[in-house]
Amino acid sequence: MSASPAAPPSADPGPSALAPPDPWHTLGRFTPARIGLGRAGGSLPTRPALAFQLAHARARDAVQRALDTDALRRDLARLGPAVLEARSAAPDRAGFIARPDLGRALAPASAAALAAVPPPPAPFDAALVVADGLSARAAERHAAPLLAALLPRLDRAGWRLAPLVIVTQGRVAVADEIGAALGARMAVILLGERPGLSSPDSLGAYLTWAPRRGRTNAERNCISNIREPDGLGYAAAAHKLFHLMHEARRRGLSGVDLKEDAPALDPPPAARLDGAQ
């Protein structure tokens, strides 16, 4: 902070006598949750009240952002697999948000392109899909590092994978149609989850055995909050996902009957809040 007399009045008045800090505010080192915010009477002090508004403004902006497919394609291709691109039936961002049914279906041109991929001699073990979902930034930041941890394990275990597919304006169930079109025994989609105030870039992974249109959520398994450094780390997420995929293939099912009971890796230490707090 500048103490120069020419400086404008500081926007950060520091803890005020009207809203002293909560004695437990140091517990904030254990969680990114907004704890120990203090209070004016029983209400939120001015600084955290405005910090909340800023975070909401950023999250609203994140929802609208378009996926940089060129950069994502380069990042994914570096990992080795063939990469295809597809679009959902949603025409644009507004249509994607208002019409989830369109985000779950492939655009006719993309469906035709995937149907034209030559079928393998035996079905693929899995089709992996990356989509923007509700946070393009999540897919851009976390999909490639997660796959970098996952693909070598699948390779060592002898998995035969369909070409990787990037989908724009895609929701979870679009992977079912893709998996079916590519003749894969399971579909796994990595996509941006709905942005939170403190996590505009959280990635989710969803697995469906025997993918086809019309599968319900009860027939899927999910790993959420994949993001470094604040959420589930890439190594831990890849470990869980590999275990789920292995069990789904071994038992021939996914969903509520397939419990995610991988032996736990040590979770990363919870990170501190960023400066926005």
Next chain:
Amino acid sequence: MTVRSGSVGAMRHRFDDLRTLLARASPARSGDRLAGIAAASAEERVAAQMALADLPLRVFLDEAVIPYETDEITRIIVDTHDAAAFAPIAHLTVGGFREWLLAYETDGAALAAVAPGITPEMAAAVSKIMRLQDMVLVARKARAVARFRSTLGLPGRLASRLQPNHPTDDEKGIAAAIVDGLMYGCGDAVIGINPATDNLAQVTRLLEMLDGIIRAYEIPTQSCVLTHVTTALEAMRGGAPVDLVFQSIGGTEAVNRSFGVTAALLAEAHAAAASLGRGSVGDNVMYFETGQGSARSADGHHGVDQQTLEARAYGLARTFRPFLVNSVVGFIGPEYLNGREIIRAGIEDHFCGKLLGLPMGVDVCYTNHADADSDDVDVLLTLLGNAGVNFVMGVPGADDIMLNYQSTSFHDVLYLRQTQGLRPAPEFEAWLDRMRLFDGPLRLARADAGHALLGLARR
């Protein structure tokens, strides 16, 4: 199916069956537009509401919106209907029912007596011709008291769920958020964690952690880890300390199938939790969450509007005498409820639930892809306080860092207490006094750095 019509001036509107009439009469919802069942014009909506107002309540006993033969929820609604309880309102139309509900003479006892005679579709129908103030007024009269280790739903009381979620279920992070909520006087409805993954070992670990905290500080509240009912059953078989069994439910057999549940599975879990006998002042052991639009989301709506289906979910819930029923009203997203639609939906859900006799709470919330903000939360929260809601959420700073949505904060709960004179559940209020956390019934005391609860995070 009976064809019905309504005339407004020279215009005549035709409604092919009961579910179509209900859908056209339903206040505007993006989910109903998405399903192609909403009124095509504002005038058609009011014409449908007028036709609905003239409909005798008895019609709802003769005509199902989803056939009895094909839907488990319809069978539960029909088979559990109490004709004797229905008798005092049996002669009324939907419009007359609205006036009966508003009458001075219809008090809490009268509402409780007829509740088993009201079907979910009747509740939904009358809500469609009621303004917010009508629903607030009637819901305020309808009390639904539920007990486990605390008593919820008493007049002049408001409880809160302490929701200390963490993106990786880190125990220290969860404990830090629990300290924050308890120091702010929240948590009398439940300390409830949404786990990051549905993993039995992790769920059991969290259940044991919460049980340890509640025992160590003798907190008159209950815990819940909001996992699938099958995981809760496994946890109970393994001896885990389960207070409340959680499950998301909806208003059709199809949506419940998409959630992986049936009434029989819920009954099994209810029996297992009840047999543990862990409640001290009561034995209500179920915690249900619902929300308009879930059936459409799962392609299980049968052409019925989302608000009527939401009420049908309450028809399933009430057969299990739950402790908590929570409409997570803004969570589903703008494709089902957008902007100010969230406000009306929250009041409808609370009203319909209370009319059916349920201990309703509301998760007043919104997502970042909805056209809503904290001002909308304030409007709905303030209305619900007036309507006598049993409980609302308490999330640190209103920001759920695990589920990525905004709900109500501990500060919001304090606001509602202060402005509407709403005290915590009596058992919890006594504990807050004992812990010197409250200064009088509505204000926080200034806590010092040596407070015993702060040791919780060092356990």
